Amino acid sequence: MTPIIGARIVHKEFPAITRHRLALYCGASGDHNPIHVDLDFARKAGFPDVFSHGMLVMAYLGQALTDAVPPPRLRMFSTRFVAITQLGARLTCEGHVSEFVEHDGERCAKLALTTKDENGDLKLTGEAVIAL
């Protein structure tokens, strides 16, 4: 693997997020926070509707990442949840090689990651460190 700085090596699009998907993720992830599945609870908390678990969005980004990079090479994966991901969002995950770094004595590439919705609105930014 000889990546080039600036090369886009991660790119994947995901289907629209449905209420059903959020209910499944609630069960599959163990994150039972009602704000993601119970409209009454979400409204009482001041939101117009339920919204996606941040970690569902990060799971999609992780999937896009390990489609492109062999999982045994992944050393670090981090994200910042920039904005709430609404119901119906169709997400696109991307990653570009940003720099080469030494990570715990290993030569690695750092990737700059983003997840945007169908309007191009940024939902999540992140970084990954990949052993070369």
Added chain:
Amino acid sequence: MVDQSAVGREFTTVTARVEPGRLRFFLDTIGETNPLYRDETAAQAAGYSAAPVPPTYLFCLEMMDATIPFEFLTALNIDLARVLHGEQRFDYHAPVVIGDTLTFRPRVTGVSEKKGGAMTLVVIETSVTNQDGVQVADISRTVVIRNPRPS
């Protein structure tokens, strides 16, 4: 309101087993079809002893097997309805595969105020070890608390 006195606070250790059925439910939910996560032969060809977990699944294992759900919220007197996820980080040190039994040790490592007290950020770091005592990962989660306006 959460303040600096919470820093250093430790929560109940969570023990979680990586079970194939629960993992398949997660893979199906996120639409993950990579054979590495589903097929032991493909996993072994990649150097694993069994199918590995996808990158964010450690977060789920800790939540699924916690004996006290959202313990950090109740322990710190935080209203679940006021919490958002701010940041998340995983540092991977060794593989985690189906059949492993993991121990999660969460603790508060930081509390800070944002936007003139409108928000409080709480950082919780969790070290993860496996059944052989190998440290497999470090997890860091930043939660954002939307504080009520002072009346």
